[in-house]
Amino acid sequence: MEWKREWKALFWIVTIFCTFYYLPVGGGRFDNAVMEALHLAKWYAQEHVLLCLIPAFFIAGAIAVFVSQNSVLKYLGARANKVVAYGVASMSGTILAVCSCTILPLFAGIYRMGAGLGPATAFLYSGPAINVLAIILTAHILGPELGLARALAAIIFSVVIGLLMHLFFRKEELAKADAQMALPEEQVSRPLWQNGIYFAMMVGILVFANWGRSEATSGLWFMIYANKWLITSLFAAGMGVCLMLWFKLPRWQVILAALPPVLMALLFGGHPTLAFVAGVLALSLLISTREDETGEWFRESWGFAKQILPLLLFGVLIAGLLLGRPGNEGLIPSQWVSRAVGGNSLAANFAASFAGAFMYFATLTEVPILQGLIGNGMGKGPALALLLAGPALSLPNMLVIRSIMGTKKTVVFVTLVVVMATLSGLLYGTFF
Secondary structure (H helix, E strand, O other): OHHHHHHHHHHHHHHHHHHHHOOOOOOHHHHHHHHHHHHHHHHHHHHHHHHHHHHHHHHHHHHHHHOOHHHHHHHHEOOOOHHHHHHHHHHHHHHHOOOOOOHHHHHHHHHHOOEOHHHHHHHHHHHHHOOHHHHHHHHHHHOHHHHHHHHHHHHHHHHHHHHHHHHHOHHHHHHHHHHHHOOOOOOOOOOHHHHHHHHHHHHHHHHHHOOOOOOOOOOHHHHHHHOHHHHHHHHHHHHHHHHHHOOOOOHHHHHHHHHHHHHHHHHOOOOHHHHHHHHHHHHHHHHOOOOOHHHHHHHHHHHHHHHHHHHHHHHHHHHHHHHOOOOOOOOOOHHHHHHHOEOOOHHHHHHHHHHHHHOOOOOOOHHHHHHHHHHOOEOHHHHHHHHHHOOOOOHHHHHHHHHHHOHHHHHHHHHHHHHHHHHHHHHHHHHO
16 A cells, blocks of 8 residues: 555656646747636636625525524425425526526535435526526527527426436435434524525625626616615615524624725725625624624635635636637637537537536626627537536536535536537427
8 A cells, every 4th residue: 555655646746747847838829828717717706706606605604504404304305395396496596596606605505404416406507507687688699599498498407407316316315315304303593584584685685796787778677787786785784684683693783894884885986896895894703703603604604615715716717728718719729619519410519518518607698608609600509508508517616516515426417417408409409
């Protein structure tokens, strides 16, 4: 055994040495790819970490602390009614409408609380894939038939993938179900409706802080976007009221914690993210040192952040290095992708779903990217395949999923998404 460890150490030393020795620094494509990786990581940090991931970490921590395990087991557990479990999982993801990275802390929260593998993976797929705004945008820009096909296929996918994951790992799920039967009844500290309202406040902050710009200059979507920060602040105020009334935080402490974001909003109204960050910091300071359930909430949220955030940032760097940003080159030439997805062959659909699975798509960005690819000759079948695989998966997403449910389950989940997206694209392209 000793010599095996030494050979393993030698292997890694030689590998790392050769990597740096032959590093193609100075080559135009390599240098550009490095810059693309850094640009993508910078963009991700600016656009997604503060407004998307941090609220998601707090929601995931709240699931772990405030939601009773019996509630999770009742609706999403391994022994839950399948219709209820998959209905709740797919509908919850639809309401959130977040990207493939933001869904991860929430998935980790319900999975650790005892949700069955099938409903948990249905939730994992449905959040990014069944995005009502993205589907509407797809129908508006790429055609109503593609928008309808995306909506129907994504809804069916979320259930079928969950059922297949349960089937493939049914022995583990049966063992989990037997173990859950032996769990004692939990003492509930507050009614379900109070927790429901509190979670609605946090989800409201997540959704409206990330509300995207509408192309319209009037109407409901434009009005929501124009007032997104006012709406977000109302949800934040509602969360503060809940903390005082139902979580027994002293009123003066909650009011004191609300002062920094209010002052930042008044002094720097043109930079609402500063007020958002001030609010996050104030809330963290308020609850981090407490020994009650709110202190445990912070510690759980911090635990999710430590586990997930480094993997996401590393994955974004690698994705940027290989594929670049939309409209820019990485190590893999974009012409290869464009050339591979023309027509409606099995290879073209597989190439579209495989490339989409590893690329990182922020919410709604897949539509203009596809518009450009279709203009360059992409077939309609591969377009649907990319729409079904791309928003739900990414390289950063895969790295985190592996840390939550293991390599084997992650490989099966990714394979199911890619294969089903490929077959759906092939079928769609045959008829349209």
